Amino acid sequence: MFCPKHIFCRLNSQNLKNLFTFNAARNVTTTGILKAEDKTDVAGDLETASDPHLYVPDRPPLPIVTSRQLEYPSEHLPSKQAWLDTMATLEDEKLGIVDLHPKIFGTYPRIDILHNNVDWQRKYRFIDYSFARSRAEMPGGGKKPHPQKKTGRARQGSIRSPIYFRGGKALGPRGPKSYFYMLPKVKRVHGLCCALSAKYAQNKLIIVDSLEIPKADQQFLEDLIDVRFWGFSVLFVDDSDIMPRNFSLAVNQIPHFNAMPVYGLNVYSMLKHETLVLTLAAVEKNRKQTITNFI
Structure with a gap:
């Protein structure tokens, strides 16, 4: 269970003169999910950490997303929560917490539905x-x-x-x-929800703000994956097939790293890779399509 208080565990009163005040927008959009209504104000300067193990940010932190209004919230199931990461730095940096729809990321992963989707994807191309x-x-x-x-x-x-x-x-x-045949639409969408829920339950679902990396370097992307323990094979999913240039050049040189747009997301690819990395825009787009077709 994710706790928003964990991000402030090392930012106690001994290291900060004043507390940060955040104003997160309630009516958020896909592109402005992290944008506050007003600018974030930081009262006072940050002190230098006396203990080298304490983390003091060099810049004012971004607004922490602690709640988000879902378009079609569930009446009986609580929302799932996940950390929001960034790929702009090599170290793991948390930008906030986002709410996920429980019927997409919290459903029971039925093995028969996953098998039907994998068997269908193997046969329709054969x-x-x-x-x-x-x-x-x-x-x-x-x-x-x-x-x-x-x-x-x-x-x-x-x-x-x-x-x-x-x-x-x-x-x-x-x-x-x-051997082509069409799997029913309900089973296809249900399979996507089961695969996403399984990745979320296994802590193999990573949500990032974007796929932007500072340089088009293959070694930087490999080091980022190693530092964050994302595993050997990673699937990156964005909301569009036009992805950042630096990321595209870097991921194209690594055979076990793959990228695809959200409209091509499928059960076989998710189960084939160890870690699934979704951008926040891809999460929003997938939620709208899934709710429209199934939920």
């Missing part, structure tokens, strides 16, 4: 190219191999009969054959 020629398509075999009678052998009409060694196949494969 094409069987196996092909075997029938006796009509085999060359030769027009002449009767031996007379009908007076030979003591069974009567035969062609050496391309299926009972011959090099004859045609009676019931062989007739490819190419497509």
